[in-house]
Amino acid sequence: MSLLEVENLHRVFSARGRGGAVTAVDHVNFTIEAGEAVGLVGESGSGKSTIARILAGLERADSGTIRLDGLDCLRVPRTSTNRMTRAQTVQMVFQDPNGSLDRRVPVGTMLQRTLLMHGRALSKVQARAGAMQLLERVRLTEREFRAKPHELSGGQRQRVAIARALAVEPKLVVLDEAVSALDVSVQAQVLELLAEIQRDSGVSYLFVSHDLAVIQELCTRVLVLFRGAIVEQGETLQVLQAPQHPYSQLLIASTPGEGWDPERVVRDRMTFTQRMTLPGLL
Amino acid sequence: MLLRATQLSLEFVSENDRVSILKGIDLCVAPGELVGLVGESGSGKSTTARAALGLYGDEADITGSVRIDDIEVVGADARTLRDIRANHVALVQQDPRGALNPVRRIGDSLAERLVKVHGLRRDEADRRIVALLTAVGLSNPELRMRQYPHELSGGMLQRVVIAAALSTNPKLLLADEATSALDVTTQAEIIAIFQREMRDRNLGMLFITHDLHLAGAICDRIYVLRRGVVVETLQRPGLFREARHEYTRALIDAAPVLRKEVAR
Numbered sequence: 283m284s285l286l287e288v289e290n291l292h293r294v295f296s297a298r299g300r301g302g303a304v305t306a307v308d309h310v311n312f313t314i315e316a317g318e319a320v321g322l323v324g325e326s327g328s329g330k331s332t333i334a335r336i337l338a339g340l341e342r343a344d345s346g347t348i349r350l351d352g353l354d355c356l357r358v359p360r361t362s363t364n365r366m367t368r369a370q371t372v373q374m375v376f377q378d379p380n381g382s383l384d385r386r387v388p389v390g391t392m393l394q395r396t397l398l399m400h401g402r403a404l405s406k407v408q409a410r411a412g413a414m415q416l417l418e419r420v421r422l423t424e425r426e427f428r429a430k431p432h433e434l435s436g437g438q439r440q441r442v443a444i445a446r447a448l449a450v451e452p453k454l455v456v457l458d459e460a461v462s463a464l465d466v467s468v469q470a471q472v473l474e475l476l477a478e479i480q481r482d483s484g485v486s487y488l489f490v491s492h493d494l495a496v497i498q499e500l501c502t503r504v505l506v507l508f509r510g511a512i513v514e515q516g517e518t519l520q521v522l523q524a525p526q527h528p529y530s531q532l533l534i535a536s537t538p539g540e541g542w543d544p545e546r547v548v549r550d551r552m553t554f555t556q557r558m559t560l561p562g563l564l
Numbered sequence: 565m566l567l568r569a570t571q572l573s574l575e576f577v578s579e580n581d582r583v584s585i586l587k588g589i590d591l592c593v594a595p596g597e598l599v600g601l602v603g604e605s606g607s608g609k610s611t612t613a614r615a616a617l618g619l620y621g622d623e624a625d626i627t628g629s630v631r632i633d634d635i636e637v638v639g640a641d642a643r644t645l646r647d648i649r650a651n652h653v654a655l656v657q658q659d660p661r662g663a664l665n666p667v668r669r670i671g672d673s674l675a676e677r678l679v680k681v682h683g684l685r686r687d688e689a690d691r692r693i694v695a696l697l698t699a700v701g702l703s704n705p706e707l708r709m710r711q712y713p714h715e716l717s718g719g720m721l722q723r724v725v726i727a728a729a730l731s732t733n734p735k736l737l738l739a740d741e742a743t744s745a746l747d748v749t750t751q752a753e754i755i756a757i758f759q760r761e762m763r764d765r766n767l768g769m770l771f772i773t774h775d776l777h778l779a780g781a782i783c784d785r786i787y788v789l790r791r792g793v794v795v796e797t798l799q800r801p802g803l804f805r806e807a808r809h810e811y812t813r814a815l816i817d818a819a820p821v822l823r824k825e826v827a828r
Contacts, residue, residue: 325747326718436605465605465774470818492747495777495820522824536748537822542781544759547752 284313285453285486286337291346293332293510306332307343308510314454319480319487321497321518323533324507330490333507334458337488338374351453370400373447377459379439383431389442390427393417396449416445420475437468441475448479458490473499494537498522506530528554566736566768567593567616567653571628572638574608574615574792578623585611587792588628593736593768598759600779601772602815603789609772612789613738616770617655618645633735650681654729658741660721663728664713671709674728682732696727700757719750726754730761737762737769744773755782776819780804788812 293307306329314320324330335341337348337355348355350371359365376382384392393413394406403409417427420441431439440460447455457476461469477500480487491497497504498518506514506521506529514527525531532554536547574586586608593599601609614620616630618637630637633652635644657663665673671693678689690709697705700723713721722742729737739758743751759782762769773779779786780803788796788809796809804816 325749466776466815467604467818470820473820493820495822498823499820519823522822533748534822534824536752537824538748538751538775538778538781539822540781542777544752544756544782547749548756551749551753 285316285318285351286312286314286488287347287349288312288333288337289347291333291336291348292344293329293336293341294344305510307336310346310507310510310512312505312512312515314486314488316453316486317480317484318503319477319489319501321494321501321504322488322490322507323492323494323497323504325492325533328507329510330492330507331458332510334374334456334488334490337454337456338372339368340374366400369452370450371452372454372456373450373452374456374458375440375443375447375460377462379436379443380431382443383439383446385431388428388430389417389422389434390414392442393446393449396446400450402450412449416449417442419448419479420445435468437464437472440464440472444472444476444479448483448485451483452485454486454488456488456490459492460489461496462491462493469496470499476500494522494533506533528557565592565631566595566633567591567630567770569612569616569628569630572612572615572630573627574611574620575625576623577625582625585624585792586615589789589792589794591770591787591794593770595735595766595768596762597784598762598769598771598782600783600786601770601789602774602776602779602786604774604815606791607789608792609774609789610740611792613655613740613770613772616738617649617653646681650677650732652734653736653738654732654734655738655740656722656725656729656742658744660718660725661713663725664721666713669710669712670716670724674709674724674731678731692731693727696731697724699730699761700724700727701753702727719746719753722746722750722754723757726757726761730765733765735765735767737767738772739769740772741774742771743778744775751778776804776815777821788815 289311291307291310295304295306322330332341336343343356353371359368390413393416394409397403397409397412403412414427422438422441426434426438461472464472489497489501501518504518504521505512508529514521514530521530522534525534532550535550569589569591572586572589576583576585589612603609615626616637618640626638632648635648637648674693675686675689678684679686694705697708702708702720702723743754746754761767771783784800786798786803787794790811796807796812798804798807807813807816
């Protein structure tokens, strides 16, 4: 049995006043093994974040099942024990740490509270040691322990968000565009850190991004999402080098590099959209 | 030259502190040229663009020179700055929502300065805006003009902002991470619009980005900025292939490359 099993996941958003509903997640099936990093790629509006948020319990699904380490992810947790269990199974790291860290609380205090609340530390002394350990794991120091989020750089803040996600030793961490706002050198450091944490702890990742190159750095397997449906999945290198679905081909050809021609990408995109609107071709 | 910075330096000044952000920058953009400015966060990319527009007041101590279309910006009076911003240069930033008033209709936002600054009648302004919205690839431009920013997607809004930038017929465009928040296919569409408008209008463009692959794919020349210093200037056709400076090499190594070619 896989760590995460998603079956027939479906979610429709009703658009008020637009005369139509949007199918954000369209009968999606996938699995993640223990210790595996899986990428989820697609354009804006393809449903990437909706899937991520459903997994973390921030969004509901209309139908389908999600089993994560024996836990039914779609059942709304009614008691605080259930909520704690869920938090200890799956954690999420968002794109913007400014929005997910409390700006009034020093980083060390925040981590200590998390450890105490989840029973990962039984005394303040233990909590302090645990918080320092977490910070060291993301290569931060005593200085950052005392700092509030606004005193840190973007890369440091994102490391803090990762440290907090790891505090409860979750089975799965969902990273939603977690390195997209960082510039290339900081991005490379955070990706390396994520890979190292995974090797050491055996945690699984669902890594959501619109950037295939970043996914390829971290993930052995990739899921390609288009209009809410997974149109292709497989080993990352295999998908990159021999994409089967026209959308994966378009996505790969659109990535800037040597000989990149925006006019050609636009033409390809138009041809693709025309093909998509003709039924029976895909 | 449309843009020429000569020994441009900038320090932020507060009561008890001076922080040096730009340290003697030299760069230029000619008509029809697409020039890249790359570097890490905090290297001074955006500060260079903002200084070129004369957007800093007393908080910054600026020395050296920036000339836009041969008009000096450093030390210019309000009237000159107004003329430069109204007729010579336009800025397109990363977040189009920050550039548009959320509670005004798009048509009203775009027409305002054409009427108030450029002396067009409202119907003339509207006709120009419709033509531009069409040119940047927006369907149903009359409807878009009646809509509010929240009703459009990020890619559509960025087109609106580009149309607004082009509406005053500037000669120089400053694009500050203008496509960084967009996904790859939308990014390609926006770049295609930039390139077409540059060709048609003989525009010059300073393209600020942290995406080295994108800069390498489209720019004629690239300045590499590090802590307020241009450490290397790369020319077509070699660009990054001929990068010598270790900082440039480190940036290139840090940027993930899509391994789409099968290794042989």
